[in-house]
Amino acid sequence: MNNSFKIFSALFILLFLIGGVGIYLLIPKIGYINSSKVFSEFKLKKELETDLKKLELAKQRDLDSLKAELEISYNELNNSAKKSEKNINEFKVAQQQYYIREKQYNENYQRAADEYTQQVWKQLNTFIKEFGKKKGYDFVLGANGAGEIMYADENDDLTEEVLEYCNKRYDGDIK
Known part of the structure; x- marks a missing residue:
């Protein structure tokens, strides 16, 4: 009986270990990232941000030039003893064209910013998926403090x- 008790105990311990390992293998491997930080420090985002700044500077130079012309026209119109209807209408048309161009620039800038953001997230999502697969993660969750993961x-x-x-x-150092 002593021998069968030892065999029974050994089998019980073996089954217990196998069950423990089995349960461990069923537990998903989960990690998380600070998605805001990953986004803001991703090289592609920084490159596209530089492009957006160039676009903004070009827009601002053009608008500043138009604004200066408007101010000159306004001052000439104000300082003129004879204010013709034609001069007033020309100023109003130029002013309206300025506002239209400013609106177009702002819309184009916002559209470009949105496209860049989508491009960055598309690339990040691809890389993060690759990372998760290579490292054996079942889930890589994004946390930004806005309710996705609170702790x-x-x-x-x-x-x-x-x-x-x-x-x-992104740099091509990893294939």
Whole structure:
């Protein structure tokens, strides 16, 4: 009986270990990233941000030039002893053209900014998916403090690792 008790105990311990390992294997591997940080420090985002700044500067130069012309016209019109209907209408047309161009520039800028943001997220999502697969994660969650994840253990924070991976992948250092 002593022998069968030992065999039974060994089988019980073996089954217990197999069950424990099985349960461990069923637990998904989960990590999270600070999505705002990954977005803001991604190299593609920084490059596109530089392009947007160039676009903004070009827009501002053109608008400043038009505004200066408007101010000159306004001052000439105000200082003129004879204010003709034609001069007043020409000023109003120029003023209206300025506002139309300003609105167009703002709309174009916003459209470009939105397209750039979509382009950055599309690329990041691809790289983060690759990262998760390569590292064996079942889930990589995004946290930004706005309700996606309100708390997670810092040991599960993949932000720096994911950011490094994405930037290296973008540079072509990782295939």
